[in-house]
Amino acid sequence: MNYYQFFRQFYNLIITLFITIAVMMRKFLLILPIIALLQSFASMANAQTEGYDGRHPVFNGYLTDDAPKPVNLHHYRDNIVFLVFWATWCQRCVKQLKIMDSLYNAAENKKIIFLPINIDFRGVQLVQKAYESYGIKNLRPVTDEFGKSVKYMNVSVLPTTIVLDENGVTRKRIIGQRKWNIDYINRIILDVKESQETEQTQKIETFKDNQLKQ
Numbered sequence: 001m002n003y004y005q006f007f008r009q010f011y012n013l014i015i016t017l018f019i020t021i022a023v024m025m026r027k028f029l030l031i032l033p034i035i036a037l038l039q040s041f042a043s044m045a046n047a048q049t050e051g052y053d054g055r056h057p058v059f060n061g062y063l064t065d066d067a068p069k070p071v072n073l074h075h076y077r078d079n080i081v082f083l084v085f086w087a088t089w090c091q092r093c094v095k096q097l098k099i100m101d102s103l104y105n106a107a108e109n110k111k112i113i114f115l116p117i118n119i120d121f122r123g124v125q126l127v128q129k130a131y132e133s134y135g136i137k138n139l140r141p142v143t144d145e146f147g148k149s150v151k152y153m154n155v156s157v158l159p160t161t162i163v164l165d166e167n168g169v170t171r172k173r174i175i176g177q178r179k180w181n182i183d184y185i186n187r188i189i190l191d192v193k194e195s196q197e198t199e200q201t202q203k204i205e206t207f208k209d210n211q212l213k214q
Contacts, residue, residue, distance in 0.1 A: 063117065064142070080166060085116075097139060101136045107185065115140060162174075171192045
């Protein structure tokens with residue numbers, strides 16, 4: 001075989017390879033819309049089992065406690081639930097948890113549940129150690145190691161407290177530090193009831209707004 005024949009075979013091989021790639025790309029481009037459509041249906045299906053549809057947060061499968069077992073918000077139906085997003089390095093968060101821990105029994109009598117969600121992403125053991133260090137005895141140690149709840153609930157500031165009504169509908173978002181006491185909690189309950197009557201799905205209250213009221 002001379003150089004010309006070798007070059008000719010190599011050239012034919014390259015041409016065949018490019019044609020094969022072109023055919024595969026054409027087929028891929030044809031099925032790309034189908035893939036996109038399937039992905040959209042998959043996202044819709046996932047939103048029903050985990051995530052947040054704007055009203056009802058569903059955290060099944062990735063919030064875990066010290067058992068360890070998944071935390072299912074449906075178990076708290078018929079209660080007003082305070083979801084508290086916090087981290088061990090956030091001193092304002094720790095202060096809030098300590099106060100809620102002291103108010104736990106009084107709140108439970110009013111069918112109020114305080115559910116802190118730790119977002120240190122270091123496991124529930126860290127939460128347990130933090131609780132022991134802070135003297136927290138009543139609150140459930142819960143962690144979201146993958147940050148999905150933060151994403152779905154659009155949490156960007158710590159602490160953030162999201163209040164759900166008895167049906168799991170988001171009624172109030174409290175951003176930043178507060179003077180947590182039983183009077184303030186009673187005011188929140190009134191806000192929740194008012195939101196239910198007016199079908200307002202979420203009332204946002206920032207630290208700056210709240211300072212004008214306290």
